[in-house]
Amino acid sequence: MSAQRKETVAITTPHVPVDEDIGEIRDIVGFHIRLAHGAVYRHFTETFAELDLTQKQVAALWLVADHPGIAQIGVAQRMRMDRATTMAIVNRLEAKGYLARSKSHSDGRKQELNLTRAGRRTLATAKRAIRQHEQWLKSRFTEKEVAKLVELLTRIHQ
Amino acid sequence: MSAQRKETVAITTPHVPVDEDIGEIRDIVGFHIRLAHGAVYRHFTETFAELDLTQKQVAALWLVADHPGIAQIGVAQRMRMDRATTMAIVNRLEAKGYLARSKSHSDGRKQELNLTRAGRRTLATAKRAIRQHEQWLKSRFTEKEVAKLVELLTRIHQ
DNA sequence: GGTCATTGTAAGTTATACTAACAATTACAT
DNA sequence: ATGTAATTGTTAGTATAACTTACAATGACC
Structure with missing residues (x-):
């Protein structure tokens, strides 16, 4: 559908130049980061359309897989999100049956997060899709x- | 407030290492782009808190200023957004009194977009804030x- | 023991991005 | 030139994400 649309545009609007003038904004680094992020996000969404998972959801799933029993606050810190946003994402993954909460016995305030069997299966599929996307x-x-x-980007996000 | 919060975190949770292990995800380029975008977005929001403008709104305002009479579809193409998303952003900028729509006389389907006096004044202020943010x-x-x-990022977003 | 911090949670707001449908207008093919 | 297709703006509805505020339960610490 995306390829089809792109083709349609190319055929019906050949008068629209590919490199449209964006003016002074061209010199703003932040604008390029946003455009690049948008392009990556869009391709990710296409790649994961069947899997019905977003970037954040895959990242959270992956983090929990790499850190069994991690608390929500741990996920939040590693993904640079606040607690409320993390809640929303964990809720969605729990609703899909991909991960489960269980009270931590070392700290009653925390919930331990772990993948379910379905979560592990889905993550394995997701990793294959990620490999495609990264390619x-x-x-x-x-x-x-x-x-x-990666080195330059890391300097931005610490 | 942000500096204060950061300080509080540094004081009360010195046991949390700055470079937490994010596991295998470290090797995913897309993840770094997302983290970098998030960091930039957060700093932008702080910088523009008083101006009450988002990245997209400033970019749209700037584009219209650089291309007087541009149609919404032109803004959409340059910012890689669809028509509906562009509508929402133009609506907000119009509601704030920063830009105005007027029927195009060369193409009855289009609306010409132009900054109002308040829009020009606000954009001038915004550009100063952007300069800070870029710094x-x-x-x-x-x-x-x-x-x-910028060269590498441009290859991603064409 | 009392105070403060942490963690999870709920509720509400805002911005963005998408789809689907529709109307008005323009472009184009036969 | 007429009928079909495409373009543009618009509205409505959905989903995600990020944020704030408030609260309860728990833990840390003097």
Whole structure:
């Protein structure tokens, strides 16, 4: 559907230049980060359409898999989200049956998060989709450029 | 308030390491883009708290200023948004009194967008805030690195 | 023991992004 | 030139995400 739409645009509106003038905004780094994020987000959504998972949901699932028994606050800190936003995401993953909460016995305030069997199965599928998605993203760079990009981006998010 | 909160965190939870282990996800480029975008978005929101404008709203305002009489579809294409999303943003900017719609006489389907006097005044203020925000973002890079980052990001969003 | 911090939770707000449908207008093919 | 298709704006509805505020339960610490 996306390829079809793109083709339609190319056929019916050849007079619209690909590199439209965006004016002074071209020199704003933050604008490029937002455009790049948007492009990645859109491709991710297409890749995960059948799986019905968002970036955040996959990231949270993956984090819990890598840190069994992690508390919600732990997920929040690693993903740079606040508690309320984390709640919403964990709620959705719980509703889908991919992870389960259980009271921590070391700290009564916390809930331990763990994947269910379905969660592990889905994450395995998701990781294959991520590999595809990453391939699409990395295909335009050399290995060295990928490393450089990650290094630069890391300096932004600490 | 942000500095205060950061300080509080540093004082009350020194046992939480800054570089928490995020596991395998560390190697996913898309994850770094999302984290970087989130960090930039958060700083932008703080910088523009008094102005009560979002990234998208400023970008749209700026685009209209650089392209007087541009149609909504033109804004959408340049910002990689669909028509409905553009509508919402233009509606908000119109409600704030920063831009005005007027029927195009060359194409009856289109609306010409132009800044109001208040819109021009606000954009001027916004540009000063953007300069601050960009300074914060660029401060961690050399000029060469900024150019490289923009070049790499541009390859992602075309 | 009392005070303060942490954690999870609920409720409500805002912004964004998408789809689907519709009306008005324009473009185009035969 | 007429009928069909495409474009543009618009509305309505849905979903996600991020935020605030408030509250309860629990833990940390003097």
